[in-house]
Amino acid sequence: MEAKSSQNEYEQVRQDLQQLREDLSKLTKAVADGQKSNISSLRDEIRRESREAFDQVRQHGDEAFNRARDASTKAVHDVEHKIEERPFLSVVLMFLAGLLVGRLLDR
Template identity: 55%
Template sequence: MEKQTANDDYARVKEDLQLLREDLASLTKTVTDSQKSSANHLKDEISRETRAVLDQLRKRGDAALARATEAGSQGVESVEHKIEERPFLSIILMFLAGIVVGKMLDR
């Protein structure tokens, strides 16, 4: 009788171990799938954030370029206007500037 009880206990322990293995395998698969899903979600979120930052930087760069172009245009217009007001003085100043630059390059 004791032998039968021991065999029954052994069979139950064996079944419990098999169920434990199956549960562990299922748990491992669930955790792995969850981690893959989380990693994919995180990757997508990082991609969206990166695109948003790049778009924002592009807009700021375009705005800065537009401001620099406008400032350059205004500077050129200002110089043209001053040359038109005093053409003779402008020619003399350019001549003197050429002489100064020439002397500096001779050294």
Template identity: 70%
Template sequence: METKSSQEEYRQLQQDLKQLREDLANLTRSVTESQKSNISNLRDEIRRESREAFDQVRKTGNDAINRARDTGEKAVNEIEHKIEERPFLTILLMFLAGVLVGKLLDR
């Protein structure tokens, strides 16, 4: 009788181990699928945030270029206006600047 119960316990133990293996395989698959989903979501979030950051940098750069262009145009307009107001003085100053640069380069 004891051999019968030992054999039954052995079969039960085998079934329990088989069930444990199946449960472990299912758990592994479940965790793997969950992690794939998390990685995919994280990748999408990183792409979205990268695009947003790039767009912000582009906008800031474009704004800076536009401000620099406007400032340059204002400076050119002011210089043109000053030249129109005093053409003789402007010619005289440019001549003197040329002479000064020429003397510095002769040394």
């Protein structure tokens, strides 16, 4: 009788261990699925934020480029206007600037 009782206890322990393995497997799978979901949501959030940052950088770059283009256009227009007002003085100044650059490059 005691052998049968020991056999029943052994079977019960074996079934409990099997159930524990199955529960542990389910728990591991649930944790892995939860982590995959978390990783996926974090990846999506990082993508969204990086797109927003890229768009902001692009917008600021476009604004800076437009300001620089406007300033250079204005500067060219101002120089053209000055040359039209005093063409002889402009030619003389350019000649002198050329001489000065030539002297500096000779050394």
